[in-house]
Amino acid sequence: MNNISVFCEIENGIVADVSLELLTKAYHLSEKLNCKLEAIAIGNKLNSIPKQVFPYGVHKLFLVEDRRLEFYQTLPFTHIVAGIFKESKPQIALMGASNVGRDLGPRVSSKLNSGLTADCTELEIGDFYDKKNDKQYNNLLYQIRPAFGGNIIATIINPEHRPQMATVREGVMKKEIINKNNIGEVVNLDSNKYLNNTDFVIEILERHVEERSINIKNSQVIVSGGYGVGSKENFKYLYELASVLGGEVGASRAAVDAGFADHARQVGQTGVTVRPKLYIACGISGQIQHTAGMDQSAMIISINIDKDAPINEIADIVITGDVSSVVPKIIAAYKKNTK
Amino acid sequence: MKKLKIVVLAKQVPDTRNVGKDAMKADGTVNRGALPAIFNPEDMNALEQALQLKDKYPDTEITILTMGPGRAADIIREGLYRGVDNGILLTDRKFAGSDTLATSYALSLAIKKIEPNLIIAGRQAIDGDTAQVGPQVAEKLNIPQITYAESISYQNNNIIVKRRLDNGIETVQSPLPVLITVGSSATICRARNAKLLMKFKHACTQSELQEKSNDYIIQQRPYLKISEWGVDDVDADDKLLGLSGSPTKVKKIENVVFTAKESKIINDNEAEINELIIELIENHTIG
Helix, strand or coil: CCCEEEEECEECCEECHHHHHHHHHHHHHHHHHCCCEEEEEEECCCCCHHHHHHHHCCCEEEEEECHHHCCCCHHHHHHHHHHHHHHHCCCEEEEECCCCHHHHHHHHHHHHCCCEEEEECEEEEEEEEECCCCEEEEEEEEEEEEECCCCEEEEEECCCCCCEEEEECCCCCCCCCCCCCCCCEEEEECHHHCCCHHHHCCEEEEEEECCCCCCCCCCCEEEEECHHHCCCCCHHHHHHHHHHHCCEEEECHHHHHCCCCCHHHEECCCCECCCCCEEEEECCCCCHHHHCCCCCCCEEEEEECCCCCHHHHCCCEEEECCHHHHHHHHHHHHHHHCC | CCCCEEEEECCEEECHHHCCHHHECCCCCECHHHCCEEECHHHHHHHHHHHHHHHHCCCCEEEEEEECCHHHHHHHHHHHHHCCCEEEEECCHHHCCCCHHHHHHHHHHHHHHHCCCEEEEECCCCCCCCCCHHHHHHHHHCCCEEEEEEEEEEECCEEEEEEEECCEEEEEEEECCEEEEECCCCCCCCCCCHHHHHHHCCCEEHHHHHCCCCHHHHHHCHHHEEEEECCHHHCCCHHHCCCCCCCCEEEEEEECCCCCCCCEEEECCHHHHHHHHHHHHHCCCCC
16 A cells, blocks of 8 residues: 655754654545555754654654755755655645745656646545546545635646645644654665765855744734735734733734844744634735734634725624824723733 | 857746736636736746846857747746847747747757857746746756846856855856856846847747838848747757647646635724724733
């Protein structure tokens, strides 16, 4: 039986959250398909990787250790991942829709001539009947994602080509330990089997990594601003409210594109997916590519001058008014009532 | 140094960012016909990077390549107005229905024919947001790629790129040829140049010319003719194009319909907001 494979992204010896989230999802898919879960880890100093991934139900872990591969590089990683896929023939292959996964995924899919769907928001198993060729396909991966600026939701399938590849953004799937005592098989592979010298033509001259200072994903309260906030200056009201409520500031894509807020704060399909206790949407119109990243919030308050803004339809509470007028009133009311 | 021969990949896309009220149908779904066709924003950033290299190294030659229907000739004209040397419209009914892989196959054949040593594309197009075509083209051409670029320079026959990581910045160096995709954090594109606009405003493809009566202009000024290439011009294998060349199939499309939920409406005055905050503190949502 062909298995499910997850490419694990590693930074400083730690498996990225997005990869653990995908392992969790992939484990549940593997139960449905009655197959096993495999993981691939490439890098330098991988000795702690097995104990990081086995609790997520991994049956077999392919480890490729090479000191030249400490940092992600397109060509060597492509050749190793495509090489492992050719040997292990997974039916499904998943990777994070991070800058790494979105660089690697298309390259591998082009090499193997297999289909890839980017930024899926749901993955399911289902059947498909091809009317044109009168052919029935069972147990395909439904790759579900918004498209067309989030105005449609498309279900994509790859009937003929394997592996069925998909990328998923961080925070979309839930990370959950399957069995903390699970021990799988470790398969050590020699990188030289897959690589040649021309794979290292691109040289990394300098690399500057910032600690993630903005962590909206784990915040219980998010005060998020859209284009309707009006300016970068007006975002100060949002920062102040977030600070008194002990939360973080988020932003819509339109606000990020307009330069009002940093990309790290972007919520939505092309940003972070969040599920806080309280989401306050300030001047956000509510295109689905934004709402897809926040509609699981326990409570949504929309502050918008336009009472017909689409976001109001998913909001629990709608405050009709201008952000610069409403937000200071909330701050004052909060301070008054928590003294 | 080696002369740079650049291909800029650009796509004409519906402006999905500005889905206004008039673009919504009565049933809450999008009326695609009401969306204007625009130059994909990140492809504009890619074009700017190519133009900056040409500013610095004037012998650089830039070709803008786009795949799409006849009206995508607009993309080539926008390139000409800003300083590219020439453009090619890759257009054929057989390309219709291509997914990213089949698109990459077609583009890679056209690029092979142009023989550039540098290819620059936008990271992704706003209608699909996949970011797949750049890397898939690079793989088909069997050349290295650098994605998420912010700036590009050229020194000692090497391309040097500053690129975004998820949590930082990286500077990398590559020999030619290489394919680079440029993200939204790169410099925005310059405006049209007035002189070039005058020079190229009549530029058109053969198909467009057939609908016009002023073909004498093109005969006198051959630089106004925009090349159109079809399947036969790039020697494409039909089986690898369109729906048959696309491993991914669309099983189902659902229009997003905004469904209403009962929301509580509060007005912008101190008393109502105060009452709401007290309620939120009492039910432990905040505080």
